[in-house]
Every structure is written in structure tokens, then in C-alpha cells.
Amino acid sequence: MFKQIQLNYNFNGLEPYIDELTMNTHYGKHHAAYTNNLNSALEKLPELKGQSIENILKDLSAISDEALRTSVRNNGGGYYNHNLYFDTMTPGGSKEPVGKLAKQIEKDFGNYQALKEKLTSAALGRFGSGWAWLSTNKNGDLQVSSSPNQDNPIMESNGEWTPILGIDVWEHAYYLKYKNLRGDYIANFFEVVNWDIVEKYYV
Secondary structure (H helix, E strand, O other): OOOOOOOOOOOOOOOOOOOHHHHHHHHHHHHHHHHHHHHHHHOOOHHHOOOOHHHHHHOHHHOOOHHHHHHHHHHHHHHHHHHHHHHHEOOOOOOOOOHHHHHHHHHHHOOHHHHHHHHHHHHHHOOOOEEEEEEEOOOOOEEEEEEEOOOOHHHHOOOOOEEEEEEEOOHHHOHHHHOOOHHHHHHHHOOOEOHHHHHHHHO
């Protein structure tokens, strides 16, 4: 049974960048629903019991029932994506990449500012609902991409690429505070990213 990642901060801990009402709604309702719906779908798929969410998502074609496959894709993606999203946003922590990750960012993008601009462009350019990603592969390479809905690079690459940072650009992630100003939300998202944690996902 999958469980939501436990926050190490209060719902008002990311203010003024992410407000308490958005956190309460986003984590307490949306993320909770994805988690519950994923577990409900997996009850009908006993052959997947004990598998990690990453293994399930990278091999969705193994689920023969189309309706269950769609449910696991949507809710499993929502569960995985939000666990990463909420974990990498914390009060305090490093405001810029550190360690091996910082060196790889310089190699693949030139510098942190260039990466930030590329992530911002991916998040702004995602039409409708979806995500922008910083992902890595088994060689330690980095790439920026975006995905629709609750998809992610694990699904799209059959596990070749794994996200280490995700920007949620579904309207429920920002609309209560920022209304239609997605760009303002994205700019302020970088104020609460803890790059120490992103580094842990990278190593």
C-alpha cells in the first residue's frame, strides 16, 4: 500500500511563496485522492503487489486491462509526481544546486541560471495541465522536459530517465494564490526548492 510522503513542514511553511490554503487543498485533497485511487486500482492487480511505483510506471503495458492501466497511469503518476514535488519544496535549505549535481548542471546547461531559464520555459510552454522536469539517467546526464497531465519521464522513457525535480503546472497547484499568473508561481517555486534534497535524488 502506497502512502503520501510525510511533510517535514507545516502547510504555512512555504509562505509567502506557496500559501497555506493551496497546500491544504493540494496535498490534503488532490495528492491524497491520487494515493487512494492508486491503491484501489492496485487491489485489482495482485501481480503488482510489492513492486515499487517506479517499476510499475516504467512498464504500464504489462497491465492488460485498459481501464486499470489508465487508472494506474493517472493516479500512479499523480502519486509519484506529487511525492517528488512536495519533498523537494521545503523551508530553508540550499537555494542553488550543490555537489555533483551542480557540476553536472554546469556540464549540461552551462550554469544554474541557464537551467532555471530552461525549466521555466518548459513549465510556461506546457499547454494546459502537466509538469516540467529535471531528470537524470543511469549515466548521470541531465535533461529538461515537460509532460502532459500526470505523466512523467519514467513512463515516457520506460524507465531510462528518472525525475529529480518537478514543477507542477496544473492550475490547482497555483490558482488560489496566483490566478492566471503561472509565470509568477514558477518564479516563486524556485524560492522554495531545496537543492540539498534534489542532490540526494541525483546521487
